[in-house]
Amino acid sequence: xxxxxxxxxxxxxxxxxxxxxxxxxxxxxxxxYYADSDKxxxxxxxxxxxxxxxxxxxxELKLPLEVDFMxxxxxxxxxxxxxxxxxxxxxxxxxxxxxxxxxVEDILDTGNTLYWLVDYLKREHGxxxxxxxxxxxxxxxxxxxxxxxxxxxxxxxxxxxxxGLDYNELYRDLPYVGVLKREVYE
Ligand code: 5GP
Ligand code: MG
Numbered sequence: 001x002x003x004x005x006x007x008x009x010x011x012x013x014x015x016x017x018x019x020x021x022x023x024x025x026x027x028x029x030x031x032x033y034y035a036d037s038d039k040x041x042x043x044x045x046x047x048x049x050x051x052x053x054x055x056x057x058x059x060e061l062k063l064p065l066e067v068d069f070m071x072x073x074x075x076x077x078x079x080x081x082x083x084x085x086x087x088x089x090x091x092x093x094x095x096x097x098x099x100x101x102x103x104v105e106d107i108l109d110t111g112n113t114l115y116w117l118v119d120y121l122k123r124e125h126g127x128x129x130x131x132x133x134x135x136x137x138x139x140x141x142x143x144x145x146x147x148x149x150x151x152x153x154x155x156x157x158x159x160x161x162x163x164g165l166d167y168n169e170l171y172r173d174l175p176y177v178g179v180l181k182r183e184v185y186e
Pocket of ligand 2: 046047048050105107
């Protein structure tokens with residue numbers, strides 16, 4: 001085992017305890033929002049970054065709900081997403097008109113991915129009520145008019161890993177969110 005695995009973390013931004021508290025609080029907000037709705041609730045997780053957050057959030061929600069996932073990837077130069085999104089794994093259900101759709105995402109950065117996704121879900125799946133729940137939000141980076149409805153943490157413009165978020169597919173398993181040391185990727 002590599003004991004240096006966590007040496008890439010510059011500092012912890014959100015500890016496991018802080019995340020767990022925020023997840024509980026956001027779950028209460030989500031329950032209140034959907035309490036009186038006649039529609040079914042679908043939590044739509046975006047792979048792979050949302051899996052840890054999704055697992056904790058869904059256990060916390062005291063509402064009848066269904067879960068599905070999509071895998072999206074963005075074509076373009078560098079690490080920043082573009083508006084050119086490709087579906088790597090799609091939805092099982094075609095018709096979402098009878099659902100409240102709650103997108104569950106790890107982080108809202110430029111907003112390009114979710115801006116595209118909201119439009120796609122309306123256009124191709126007839127979704128009418130779509131809300132966005134993210135673990136993290138980097139509002140300084142936003143390029144598209146898209147907003148978090150249920151968010152746990154707003155963070156500065158730094159590259160973070162852990163609690164589902166990766167660097168080159170590693171570190172998703174860390175039980176907290178930390179800033180990646182610049183020397184690792186520069
Ligand atoms: P957006 O389309 O909002 O720019 O892209 C959001 C996606 O970019 C996230 O779902 C995530 O996969 C990735 N991303 C953005 N910022 C970070 C970050 O700080 N760390 C990691 N690991 N991924 C990020
Ligand atoms: Mg993602």
